[in-house]
Amino acid sequence: MGGSEAAFSVEARDPVERFHTDREYEQQLTSLREQVLFMGACVEELLTGAVEAFQERDTERARRVATLDRQVDRLEVDIDDACLQVLARRQPVASDLRFVTTALKVVTDLERIGDLATNICARVIELGAHTSSAGRETIGKMADTTRSMLRDALDAFVAGDALRAQAVIERDARVDKLYADLFPLLIARMTSQPEIVDQAMRVLSIAKHLERIADHATNLAEMVVFMVKGEDVRHARGGDVRG
Amino acid sequence: MDLVGRPADAGRVAFEREASSSRAPSAPFAGAPNGEHAQSDADAVASRAQTSKMRTEELRAFFGRSEVIRGITLPIPEKKVTAIIGPSGCGKSTFIRCLNRMHEVVPGARSTGKVLLDGQEISRGVDPVRIRRRVGMVFQKPNPFPTMSIRDNVLAGLRLNGLRPKDPASLVESALRRVALWDEVKDGLGRSGLSLSGGQQQRLCIARTLATEPEVILMDEPCSALDPIATARVEELIHELQSSYTIVIVTHNMQQAARVSDYTAFFYMGELIEHGRTDAMFTRPRQQKTEDYITGRFG
Numbered sequence: 001m002g003g004s005e006a007a008f009s010v011e012a013r014d015p016v017e018r019f020h021t022d023r024e025y026e027q028q029l030t031s032l033r034e035q036v037l038f039m040g041a042c043v044e045e046l047l048t049g050a051v052e053a054f055q056e057r058d059t060e061r062a063r064r065v066a067t068l069d070r071q072v073d074r075l076e077v078d079i080d081d082a083c084l085q086v087l088a089r090r091q092p093v094a095s096d097l098r099f100v101t102t103a104l105k106v107v108t109d110l111e112r113i114g115d116l117a118t119n120i121c122a123r124v125i126e127l128g129a130h131t132s133s134a135g136r137e138t139i140g141k142m143a144d145t146t147r148s149m150l151r152d153a154l155d156a157f158v159a160g161d162a163l164r165a166q167a168v169i170e171r172d173a174r175v176d177k178l179y180a181d182l183f184p185l186l187i188a189r190m191t192s193q194p195e196i197v198d199q200a201m202r203v204l205s206i207a208k209h210l211e212r213i214a215d216h217a218t219n220l221a222e223m224v225v226f227m228v229k230g231e232d233v234r235h236a237r238g239g240d241v242r243g
Numbered sequence: 244m245d246l247v248g249r250p251a252d253a254g255r256v257a258f259e260r261e262a263s264s265s266r267a268p269s270a271p272f273a274g275a276p277n278g279e280h281a282q283s284d285a286d287a288v289a290s291r292a293q294t295s296k297m298r299t300e301e302l303r304a305f306f307g308r309s310e311v312i313r314g315i316t317l318p319i320p321e322k323k324v325t326a327i328i329g330p331s332g333c334g335k336s337t338f339i340r341c342l343n344r345m346h347e348v349v350p351g352a353r354s355t356g357k358v359l360l361d362g363q364e365i366s367r368g369v370d371p372v373r374i375r376r377r378v379g380m381v382f383q384k385p386n387p388f389p390t391m392s393i394r395d396n397v398l399a400g401l402r403l404n405g406l407r408p409k410d411p412a413s414l415v416e417s418a419l420r421r422v423a424l425w426d427e428v429k430d431g432l433g434r435s436g437l438s439l440s441g442g443q444q445q446r447l448c449i450a451r452t453l454a455t456e457p458e459v460i461l462m463d464e465p466c467s468a469l470d471p472i473a474t475a476r477v478e479e480l481i482h483e484l485q486s487s488y489t490i491v492i493v494t495h496n497m498q499q500a501a502r503v504s505d506y507t508a509f510f511y512m513g514e515l516i517e518h519g520r521t522d523a524m525f526t527r528p529r530q531q532k533t534e535d536y537i538t539g540r541f542g
Contacts, residue, residue, distance in 0.1 A: 018540045025539065091498055093525045093537045230527030 025090055029099065032082050033158070036103050036110075039075040040154040042068055043110050043117070047150065047213065050120040051143040054206060055136070059125045066121040072114035079107045095227075102227040106157065109216040109223075113150065116209045116216075123202045123209075132196050134189050135203040138182045142210045145175050149217035153224060162228040168221035169233070175214035182207050295359075296321035296459060296489040297342060297378075302356035304337050304346055311337050313513040314356065319459070324481060324490045326504035326521065328497060330536065333510040335493045339461045342491065343378035344371035360459070376404055379457035383464040385444030387436030387451075393419075394432040396447055400455040418454040422446040422480055442473025449480065460484065462492040466499060478503050497537055501525045509533045 020026040049065030052058070083104045086092060092100050149168045156165035186204050190197045225233045295318040304312035311334045319325050319342075327335040340346040341354050344366070358366040365374050379400075387396045397415045401408055408414045415432065419425040424446045428439070436447055445465060452460060462481075466474040481490060481503045494500050500507050501521060508518040509532070517524070517533045528534045 018535065021539050093497065093501070094528050094534050096538050097526060 028082075028086055028090070029096065032079070032086065032100070032103055035075065035079050035082060036106055037154065037158060039072060039079060039107060039110050040150075040157075042072050042075065043114050044147070044150055044154070046072065046114055047117040047120075047143075047147060050117045050124065051139075051147070051210075053121060053124045054127075054143075055140065057124070057127065057129055057131065059128060062121040062124040066118050069114050069118040072111060076107045076111040079103060098227045098230060102157075102223045105223055106220055109219045113213050113216045116213050120206050120209050123206050127199060127202050130199045132199050134196060134200050135182055135186055135207065138178055138185070139203065139207055139210065142175055142178045142182075142207060142214075145171060145178070146210050146214045146217065149175070149214055149221070153217050153220035156221060156224045157227070160224075160228045162225050165221040165224035165228070166233075169218050169225075172214050172218040175211055179207050179211040294321050295319055296361065297491075298357075298359045299338075299341070300357040300359070302338070302341060302354060302358060304334070304341055304354040305352065306349065307351045311513050312341065312354070315510075315513075315515045317508055317515055317518060319489060319491055320506060321489050322485060322487070323505040324485055324492060324503055325506045325508065326500035327491065327493045327508045327510060328495075328500050328537075329510035329516075331495075332512075334513040335510050336463055338510065339380075339463060339491055339493055341366070342459070342461055343375045343380055345375070345380065347371070372404065376400075376455050377457055378459040378461060379452035379455060380461040380463065381445070381449050381452055381465050384468050385441055385448050387439070387444050387447050389435070389437050391436060392433045393428050393436050393439070393447060396436040397450050397454050400451050404455060406455075414454060418450040419447075421453055421484075422450045423476065424450060440473070442469050442476060445469060445473070445477060446480065449477075453484075457488065459489045459491065462490065464493055464495060467495065474499070497525075509536065511536070 020029070046065055046068040049061060049068070053062035053065060083100050086100050090096075149171050152164055153168045155161070156168065183204070186200045190200045219234075222232075222234045225231060297319040299315055299317050302312055302315045302317075303310060313334075315334075315338065327338060329335050337346060341358055346352050346354055354366060356366075357364050360374070360377065363369075387393075388399055391399060394411075394415050397418050398408065398411055401414075416425060416429075419428060424443060427443060428434075428447075431438075436444060439447060445468075449460075449465075466477050469477065478499065481492070484490060485505075492500070492503065504521045506519065507521045507524040509516045509524070509528075509530075511532055517528060517530045519529070524533070525537065528537065534540075
């Protein structure tokens with residue numbers, strides 16, 4: 001009898017091996033997973049487009065990319081509804097329950113990431129053709145890390161890979177550090193060149209958005225750990241002040 | 244629910260009990276070891292802050308040469324609801340029938356290992372009739388005695404045990420109140436038990452069990468023949484009874500186990516696969532077999 005083990009040992013299951021007896025239920029869960037992935041892909045595209053529009057000062061592109069946010073919002077509503085349907089009609093338990101409740105929460109964070117990326121687009125449009133290089137390099141680094149965090153969190157969700165999710169959580173500190181370093185740098189630039197305050201404030205705002213996006217990607221990763229292992233790893237890092 | 248006349252109190256004033264069958268929970272059988280035995284880690288989950296009302300140790304049950312329970316050690320915490328789940332034929336009904344000596348009633352059936360009630364071995368050497376009064380049972384199909392009135396059905400268990408209640412009227416009332424049936428039947432206690440709906444009949448059978456003042460109530464699929472409303476009433480009743488009785492429920496309905504129980508045991512092919520708190524069992528089971536069964540992936 002295994003009823004006494006202290007640690008839970010249910011590992012990521014091979015999704016190919018264990019189908020539901022009821023194929024239609026299996027299909028519902030599969031389609032829910034695909035919808036979440038599609039929403040994730042839209043959000044990634046939105047974020048990538050926003051960052052590239054900033055780097056190229058391409059206001060047209062920023063405008064185009066920002067329209068993706070509508071689709072992200074619609075997907076959030078659709079996925080919420082699909083989750084409620086499964087909860088009401090299938091009463092999922094165990095790993096299925098963790099998957100459905102995770103999906104419910106994941107879409108909230110994805111939607112927030114979409115909003116923040118849209119905000120970046122708005123700042124890019126405001127910046128217009130201003131070409132000051134202030135902060136551009138740091139923003140590039142922040143964007144690379146943040147995008148890889150989002151991508152890995154989504155991949156971990158698909159693969160049920162708690163290790164990869166854990167690595168995402170650890171990478172958040174890097175983004176926080178880049179933001180913390182950028183802040184005094186921009187303050188110094190603004191002090192010495194008051195004429196760029198307007199631009200620098202917008203760049204700072206973009207950095208702040210990226211830092212928040214990394215936080216949301218961290219949330220996603222924490223949910224994936226819960227989904228796979230049944231362990232809640234949120235708030236496990238003590239009382240550090242983030243961001 | 245009306246708490247007037249809880250059977251434990253009503254029983255004391257209503258009829259004389261044999262002196263030897265005192266049921267003070269703090270003083271089980273004289274000389275019996277108290278409650279907990281050598282603590283195997285199998286019940287660490289259940290007994291952390293709990294005493295076991297019953298407990299099986301290496302219980303094996305046979306029908307002829309076929310072994311249907313294969314060495315089950317399971318604590319049954321006092322005044323808690325323990326649900327037993329598992330596919331058909333996994334031995335869950337046989338298991339609870341071992342808890343009140345009903346298994347041996349079947350020709351060719353036998354068991355080995357221990358069944359403990361308040362720490363005392365009850366699977367042999369004691370009067371099975373006395374055990375069945377302390378460990379009552381409610382069956383899958385409501386089975387009121389067809390020729391008896393509602394009133395006589397409530398009293399039937401006592402009479403079969405040779406007990407003569409002093410005040411049968413108040414005993415009948417308190418038992419029927421306890422199962423929330425009183426208001427529905429008080430004006431027709433002389434009617435046949437079969438005149439009631441299925442859900443009412445099942446509550447009547449529970450009242451019949453309660454009238455004998457059991458300490459443990461075994462329920463074998465008590466709602467499988469009932470509609471959702473009647474099921475909800477029985478489930479509410481289980482919640483009510485839990486403060487006074489130790490309950491073991493066998494169910495095919497996983498959601499029911501999740502709704503009513505504190506602890507869940509998953510049986511598969513006569514073995515205990517997993518046992519633990521119900522809240523953990525249905526959110527993060529430890530065993531792949533449990534996971535597959537409760538999510539419906541059992542092939």
